Amino acid sequence: MRERHLSTRRVAAFVSAAAAGVVLAVSPTMAQGTGGAVTSVKPSTARVAVTTPWGEPDLQGIWRDDFQVPLQRPKEYADREFLTDAERKAVDDKRAAALGRDNRRERGTEKDVAGAYNAVFLSQKYTGQRTSMIVDPPNGQIPPRTPEAEKAVAADRDFRLALIQATQTCKNQERGCDGTKYGPPSPRWTELPPRYNTGRLNRHDGPEDGSLGDRCMSAILPDFGGIVGGFTRIVQSPNGVSLFYDTGQGQGWQRNIVMNGSPHLPASVRQWWGDSRGRWEGNTLVVDVTNFSPKTDFQGSRENLHLIERFTRIDPNTLEYMVTIDDPTVWTRPWTVKQELTRQDDAANRIYYEPRCFEGNYGLPGLLSGARADDTAFAEGRGPHPATKDNTTCDSGE
Numbered sequence: 173m174r175e176r177h178l179s180t181r182r183v184a185a186f187v188s189a190a191a192a193g194v195v196l197a198v199s200p201t202m203a204q205g206t207g208g209a210v211t212s213v214k215p216s217t218a219r220v221a222v223t224t225p226w227g228e229p230d231l232q233g234i235w236r237d238d239f240q241v242p243l244q245r246p247k248e249y250a251d252r253e254f255l256t257d258a259e260r261k262a263v264d265d266k267r268a269a270a271l272g273r274d275n276r277r278e279r280g281t282e283k284d285v286a287g288a289y290n291a292v293f294l295s296q297k298y299t300g301q302r303t304s305m306i307v308d309p310p311n312g313q314i315p316p317r318t319p320e321a322e323k324a325v326a327a328d329r330d331f332r333l334a335l336i337q338a339t340q341t342c343k344n345q346e347r348g349c350d351g352t353k354y355g356p357p358s359p360r361w362t363e364l365p366p367r368y369n370t371g372r373l374n375r376h377d378g379p380e381d382g383s384l385g386d387r388c389m390s391a392i393l394p395d396f397g398g399i400v401g402g403f404t405r406i407v408q409s410p411n412g413v414s415l416f417y418d419t420g421q422g423q424g425w426q427r428n429i430v431m432n433g434s435p436h437l438p439a440s441v442r443q444w445w446g447d448s449r450g451r452w453e454g455n456t457l458v459v460d461v462t463n464f465s466p467k468t469d470f471q472g473s474r475e476n477l478h479l480i481e482r483f484t485r486i487d488p489n490t491l492e493y494m495v496t497i498d499d500p501t502v503w504t505r506p507w508t509v510k511q512e513l514t515r516q517d518d519a520a521n522r523i524y525y526e527p528r529c530f531e532g533n534y535g536l537p538g539l540l541s542g543a544r545a546d547d548t549a550f551a552e553g554r555g556p557h558p559a560t561k562d563n564t565t566c567d568s569g570e
Contacts, residue, residue: 228408229455232406235403235491235513235515237300237402239297240296241305241511243304244306245312246303253307263299264299268296295402307509316504317472318504331360334352335361336352337349337352339561340562341562342354362377367466368467372564374559376539377543382539387536388529390419390420392445396511415428420529433451445461445464446477457481459480459481460478476499476500479496488515489514492510493513497509546558
């Protein structure tokens with residue numbers, strides 16, 4: 173894990189909450205070895221539940237999902253919730269052998285240049301025991317979208333495809349251009365997108381044509397980690413809970429959960445990561461999250477996203493995170509995700525630098541500057557129409 177610096181104030185918060193008590197409860201456990209093997213632990217008559225000096229369940233520490241588990245269950249596993257050890261090894265071997273972004277394309281092509289951002293930047297974790305993070309519905313799949321949501325997705329897709337139809341990607345019918353025909357620059361080149369843009373458009377007329385990641389704004393809630401980064405640091409006080417999420421490449425963010433029993437903010441007040449109101453139910457921290465901004469996007473859900481999160485420390489080194497996700501304007505029913513996070517060593521991570529998205533802060537102005545140079549060259553007859561250049565897909569088809 174990358175070492176970073178922690179401000180004096182945050183260090184003080186951790187030190188003040190360092191002491192802990194122990195209580196006993198009944199629960200079976202299942203552990204996974206770091207080598208990818210699953211170790212079954214027989215149900216015991218007791219488990220350790222750590223408490224804070226003020227008597228609340230102690231969730232503090234740095235927590236990470238040590239295993240690679242897809243959000244949705246691959247169809248070949250049907251209704252199976254778990255993989256065998258042999259299946260997990262086979263998946264690991266297949267992923268290790270895949271070239272991915274290390275796969276070179278024809279030298280000098282746009283795809284080849286895009287592949288310079290290769291697999292060395294990505295993390296590989298052992299395959300987990302579960303076939304999906306989604307535990308409800310039982311098929312491990314995100315529920316079907318509503319007709320309203322399908323229309324919104326189709327409108328977004330049609331607009332994005334219109335902006336790349338004049339590129340070599342569409343001429344060669346490569347991945348990323350599925351569903352559209354190669355042709356001249358679209359008359360939609362100068363149009364605004366159907367709704368606030370969160371993805372990557374094939375133009376840079378302004379910063380909001382770039383994806384949220386390009387703008388150093390890709391952090392979302394719920395956060396399930398990912399192939400880059402992916403841990404959560406929890407700090408508690410008698411009056412609150414604070415979480416820091418390591419997201420992407422330096423796009424970490426801080427979240428505070430209100431614990432005083434007050435109601436949610438008025439519906440007219442919208443926040444990037446919503447409004448979190450927490451309470452204790454036994455040993456579980458339950459957090460109700462609403463009031464999201466329409467400029468954020470989680471799997472197609474925006475301002476109507478509603479989360480019910482549950483954080484439970486099931487043993488000293490394991491934190492169970494469950495979240496029920498709902499938006500009746502996007503999905504036909506709520507759905508639930510489960511993760512088991514492993515506590516990381518506090519001493520090894522004692523220095524923690526607050527992340528900065530340097531790449532995006534430098535890269536986005538460069539993209540805008542380059543686009544203006546392309547516009548000028550085209551206007552003066554020195555270069556092709558900017559719409560003929562593919563700046564939105566890459567070697568993996570993104």
